[in-house]
Amino acid sequence: MEVKMDVRYLRTAPTMAFPRGRLLAVRxxxxxxxxxxxxxxxxxxxxxxxxxxxxxxEDWCEHEGWPVESLDAVPAP
Structure with missing residues:
Protein backbone atom coordinates (compact mmCIF):
# COMPACT_ATOMS: atom_id res chain seq x y z
CA MET A 1 0.00 0.00 0.00
CA GLU A 2 1.40 3.37 -1.03
CA VAL A 3 1.39 6.11 1.59
CA LYS A 4 0.71 9.53 0.13
CA MET A 5 2.85 12.29 1.63
CA ASP A 6 1.86 15.90 1.39
CA VAL A 7 4.16 18.23 -0.50
CA ARG A 8 4.70 21.84 0.57
CA TYR A 9 6.02 24.30 -2.02
CA LEU A 10 8.18 27.33 -1.35
CA ARG A 11 9.89 30.00 -3.41
CA THR A 12 13.23 31.58 -2.61
CA ALA A 13 13.86 35.29 -2.80
CA PRO A 14 14.68 36.64 -6.25
CA THR A 15 18.35 36.93 -7.16
CA MET A 16 20.18 38.16 -10.23
CA ALA A 17 20.55 34.58 -11.50
CA PHE A 18 16.96 33.65 -10.57
CA PRO A 19 14.77 36.75 -10.92
CA ARG A 20 11.62 34.82 -9.86
CA GLY A 21 13.45 32.84 -7.19
CA ARG A 22 13.93 29.07 -7.08
CA LEU A 23 11.18 26.54 -6.52
CA LEU A 24 11.56 24.37 -3.43
CA ALA A 25 9.45 21.48 -2.20
CA VAL A 26 9.33 19.71 1.15
CA ARG A 27 8.09 16.14 1.22
CA GLU A 58 2.10 25.75 -11.23
CA ASP A 59 2.19 29.41 -12.31
CA TRP A 60 5.92 29.54 -11.46
CA CYS A 61 6.55 26.43 -13.60
CA GLU A 62 4.60 27.82 -16.53
CA HIS A 63 6.38 31.18 -16.37
CA GLU A 64 9.82 29.56 -16.08
CA GLY A 65 9.15 27.01 -18.83
CA TRP A 66 9.09 23.91 -16.58
CA PRO A 67 6.53 21.16 -17.12
CA VAL A 68 3.82 21.40 -14.47
CA GLU A 69 4.14 17.62 -14.08
CA SER A 70 7.45 18.31 -12.28
CA LEU A 71 5.35 19.15 -9.22
CA ASP A 72 4.15 15.55 -9.08
CA ALA A 73 7.69 14.17 -9.20
CA VAL A 74 8.98 15.44 -5.83
CA PRO A 75 10.90 12.44 -4.44
CA ALA A 76 9.79 10.72 -1.26
CA PRO A 77 12.40 10.36 1.47
Whole structure:
Protein backbone atom coordinates (compact mmCIF):
# COMPACT_ATOMS: atom_id res chain seq x y z
CA MET A 1 0.00 0.00 0.00
CA GLU A 2 1.40 3.37 -1.03
CA VAL A 3 1.39 6.11 1.59
CA LYS A 4 0.71 9.53 0.13
CA MET A 5 2.85 12.29 1.63
CA ASP A 6 1.86 15.90 1.39
CA VAL A 7 4.16 18.23 -0.50
CA ARG A 8 4.70 21.84 0.57
CA TYR A 9 6.02 24.30 -2.02
CA LEU A 10 8.18 27.33 -1.35
CA ARG A 11 9.89 30.00 -3.41
CA THR A 12 13.23 31.58 -2.61
CA ALA A 13 13.86 35.29 -2.80
CA PRO A 14 14.68 36.64 -6.25
CA THR A 15 18.35 36.93 -7.16
CA MET A 16 20.18 38.16 -10.23
CA ALA A 17 20.55 34.58 -11.50
CA PHE A 18 16.96 33.65 -10.57
CA PRO A 19 14.77 36.75 -10.92
CA ARG A 20 11.62 34.82 -9.86
CA GLY A 21 13.45 32.84 -7.19
CA ARG A 22 13.93 29.07 -7.08
CA LEU A 23 11.18 26.54 -6.52
CA LEU A 24 11.56 24.37 -3.43
CA ALA A 25 9.45 21.48 -2.20
CA VAL A 26 9.33 19.71 1.15
CA ARG A 27 8.09 16.14 1.22
CA UNK A 28 8.41 13.90 4.24
CA UNK A 29 10.60 16.50 5.92
CA UNK A 30 13.15 16.52 3.07
CA UNK A 31 13.94 19.79 1.29
CA UNK A 32 14.30 19.65 -2.50
CA UNK A 33 15.10 22.25 -5.15
CA UNK A 34 13.94 22.05 -8.76
CA UNK A 35 17.08 21.80 -10.89
CA UNK A 36 17.66 21.26 -14.63
CA UNK A 37 17.84 17.48 -14.15
CA UNK A 38 14.83 17.26 -11.80
CA UNK A 39 14.50 17.55 -8.05
CA UNK A 40 17.73 17.65 -6.02
CA UNK A 41 17.75 17.09 -2.29
CA UNK A 42 19.46 19.91 -0.42
CA UNK A 43 20.61 20.07 3.14
CA UNK A 44 19.67 22.79 5.54
CA UNK A 45 16.47 24.67 5.98
CA UNK A 46 14.42 27.10 3.95
CA UNK A 47 13.90 29.69 6.68
CA UNK A 48 13.81 32.62 4.27
CA UNK A 49 11.70 30.99 1.56
CA UNK A 50 8.08 32.01 1.09
CA UNK A 51 5.42 29.30 1.28
CA UNK A 52 3.31 29.17 -1.88
CA UNK A 53 0.25 27.19 -2.94
CA UNK A 54 0.21 24.42 -5.52
CA UNK A 55 -1.50 26.84 -7.93
CA UNK A 56 1.28 29.40 -7.41
CA UNK A 57 3.88 26.67 -7.98
CA GLU A 58 2.10 25.75 -11.23
CA ASP A 59 2.19 29.41 -12.31
CA TRP A 60 5.92 29.54 -11.46
CA CYS A 61 6.55 26.43 -13.60
CA GLU A 62 4.60 27.82 -16.53
CA HIS A 63 6.38 31.18 -16.37
CA GLU A 64 9.82 29.56 -16.08
CA GLY A 65 9.15 27.01 -18.83
CA TRP A 66 9.09 23.91 -16.58
CA PRO A 67 6.53 21.16 -17.12
CA VAL A 68 3.82 21.40 -14.47
CA GLU A 69 4.14 17.62 -14.08
CA SER A 70 7.45 18.31 -12.28
CA LEU A 71 5.35 19.15 -9.22
CA ASP A 72 4.15 15.55 -9.08
CA ALA A 73 7.69 14.17 -9.20
CA VAL A 74 8.98 15.44 -5.83
CA PRO A 75 10.90 12.44 -4.44
CA ALA A 76 9.79 10.72 -1.26
CA PRO A 77 12.40 10.36 1.47
Missing amino acids: GGRLNVLAPDGWDTVGGRADHATPITRAEA
